Amino acid sequence: MMALFWQRVKEMLRPLRYLRGLEFAADVSYLEFLSRVGRVEEEARASGTWATPHPWLNLLVSSSDIADFDSTVFKRVLSRGIGGPMLVYPLRRSKWDERMSVAVPDGELFYLVALLRFVTPHAGEAAVKEAVEQNQEILSHCRNKGYDFKVYIPHYESEADWARHFDGDWTRFVERKRRYDPMAILSPGQAIFSRARPPAAVAASAS
Numbered sequence: 001m002m003a004l005f006w007q008r009v010k011e012m013l014r015p016l017r018y019l020r021g022l023e024f025a026a027d028v029s030y031l032e033f034l035s036r037v038g039r040v041e042e043e044a045r046a047s048g049t050w051a052t053p054h055p056w057l058n059l060l061v062s063s064s065d066i067a068d069f070d071s072t073v074f075k076r077v078l079s080r081g082i083g084g085p086m087l088v089y090p091l092r093r094s095k096w097d098e099r100m101s102v103a104v105p106d107g108e109l110f111y112l113v114a115l116l117r118f119v120t121p122h123a124g125e126a127a128v129k130e131a132v133e134q135n136q137e138i139l140s141h142c143r144n145k146g147y148d149f150k151v152y153i154p155h156y157e158s159e160a161d162w163a164r165h166f167d168g169d170w171t172r173f174v175e176r177k178r179r180y181d182p183m184a185i186l187s188p189g190q191a192i193f194s195r196a197r198p199p200a201a202v203a204a205s206a207s
Helices: 002-013 030-034 036-047 066-077 125-144 159-180 199-206
Strands: 057-062 086-092 109-115 149-151
Touching: 030 036, 057 066, 057 125, 066 125, 159 199
Parallel strands: none
Antiparallel strands: 057 109, 057 149, 086 109
């Protein structure tokens, strides 16, 4: 069974242009695969790295822009690595439930790009600042080039930024908040709504 599996892997890799012999593969169970980031967290806690700032950046980048993203971000901005795991894999928009509030790119095929950075305890504030600035450089590049992309689990500081994030789904998002949390009691720390300006007031100003 495994021989057939690895034969299939070789067939899938054959059309790719890369340096043969440098690929890395790990044979793990499905449960181990799902827990791969959890193991990284355990190792970081054991080393003390988990207690230091780790400015992660998670993006959803349309397949129409991923080649340019690769040439600029992966090959230039991140040429020295990120000090932690990097996850990249494709997703289909049609497989996401449209009733969910998560914002995804417009294109049918897009890529999750997860930069799970860690800063070691002895690196100091300069290393943290550099990682944060690098994240901002990546975001600025995506915006300036007009990528079809979204930040996954973003942090914005104003209602206007959140409205741009949700784009055409903003009105629906506000309506759901108005219906299920009209006094803006839940999730006050995300700066989307406030008790001083609850979702009912936001809905009125948007109409």
